[in-house]
Amino acid sequence: RAKEAGRNGVEFFTPGMDSVGGERLSLEYALRGALDRDELVLHYQPLMSADGRLVGAEALVRWQHPELGLLLPGRFIAIAEESGLILSLGKRVLHAVCAQLAAWRAAGLPLVPVAVNISALQFRRADFVDSIAAALHRHDIPAGLLTLELTESMVMRDVEQVARQLAELKALGVSIAIDDFGTGYSSLAYLKRFPLDKLKIDQSFVREINAGPEDRAIVASIVGLGHNLGLELVAEGVETESMASTLRQLGCDALQGWCYGHAEPADIFAARLEPAA
Numbered sequence: 408r409a410k411e412a413g414r415n416g417v418e419f420f421t422p423g424m425d426s427v428g429g430e431r432l433s434l435e436y437a438l439r440g441a442l443d444r445d446e447l448v449l450h451y452q453p454l455m456s457a458d459g460r461l462v463g464a465e466a467l468v469r470w471q472h473p474e475l476g477l478l479l480p481g482r483f484i485a486i487a488e489e490s491g492l493i494l495s496l497g498k499r500v501l502h503a504v505c506a507q508l509a510a511w512r513a514a515g516l517p518l519v520p521v522a523v524n525i526s527a528l529q530f531r532r533a534d535f536v537d538s539i540a541a542a543l544h545r546h547d548i549p550a551g552l553l554t555l556e557l558t559e560s561m562v563m564r565d566v567e568q569v570a571r572q573l574a575e576l577k578a579l580g581v582s583i584a585i586d587d588f589g590t591g592y593s594s595l596a597y598l599k600r601f602p603l604d605k606l607k608i609d610q611s612f613v614r615e616i617n618a619g620p621e622d623r624a625i626v627a628s629i630v631g632l633g634h635n636l637g638l639e640l641v642a643e644g645v646e647t648e649s650m651a652s653t654l655r656q657l658g659c660d661a662l663q664g665w666c667y668g669h670a671e672p673a674d675i676f677a678a679r680l681e682p683a684a
């Protein structure tokens with residue numbers, strides 16, 4: 408929804424600019440500076456298997472703002488997308504993740520795959536696959552350690568082009584996940600055509616999973632559909648053990664949420680990688 412509003416982003420240049428427009432413009436200016444000064448940091452959130460092992464992480468960007476403190480993506484991703492800054496932000500994130508994996512490897516830590524959120528603008532670039540390959544190559548990271556999180560709306564347009572691009576990514580060896588699954592315009596026909604690996608069930612179905620039968624029915628159906636297509640099912644937004652328990656019963660393969668850990672700075676997350684002595 409933020410993205411829709413963003414289409415009208417040019418409005419902030421009209422005369423009589425309101426305060427919201429002014430704030431956006433200054434935020435865009437500040438974000439540009441933040442990229443120059445390298446104020447963006449990545450936090451890593453653990454991804455657990457149903458039986459409680461660490462099986463991965465999601466890299467989530469934050470902005471260490473000199474005055475406002477640590478800003479979450481909700482405050483700046485939409486502006487990054489409207490302004491096109493998301494392209495350089497996305498490139499930074501990709502390289503930072505590969506560099507982090509290389510650093511953990513150099514420290515002798517066992518690695519887990521890391522998921523990176525990709526924006527629509529990034530994904531539609533003709534050089535997208537090459538940029539992924541270059542980042543992996545530059546840091547000598549096996550492609551299997553990288554998962555790309557796309558959204559339904561990104562893969563539901565230009566289907567032929569998307570199918571080709573996904574096939575190239577697949578050949579490279581990276582994993583593909585559909586993020587926030589169930590909230591977009593989901594044409595099930597495309598699910599069978601694309602070489603996907605995972606569906607991440609949107610938090611909105613997880614939030615009230617124990618409050619009534621409806622969300623349970625929806626999650627059970629998504630899990631059944633995904634498994635029949637050979638996909639791995641991840642539930643996100645898992646806040647409590649009782650939610651985790653229901654999601655495990657419904658067949659989710661992996662769980663992510665505050666129940667297991669918030670997104671945390673790389674050095675703190677690294678402690679989770681230490682082999683149990």
Ligand code: C2E
Pocket residue numbers: 452466467468479480481484493497500524525526556586587610643644645646663664665666670
């Ligand atoms: P997402 O990819 O769906 O990420 C999950 C969001 O849920 C994260 O919010 C995470 O901190 C939050 N979360 C995790 N566990 C729980 C839980 O148990 N309960 C609740 N209520 N929330 C939980 P965050 O970090 O604020 O990121 C928001 C969105 O910003 C992400 O949603 C993603 O779409 C976008 N984003 C984050 N990093 C990047 C990035 O590097 N590039 C791009 N293009 N987008 C990003």
Ligand code: MG
Pocket residue numbers: 465524556586
């Ligand atoms: Mg995500």
Ligand code: MG
Pocket residue numbers: 586587607609610643
């Ligand atoms: Mg999500």
Ligand code: MG
Pocket residue numbers: 586587
């Ligand atoms: Mg999202």
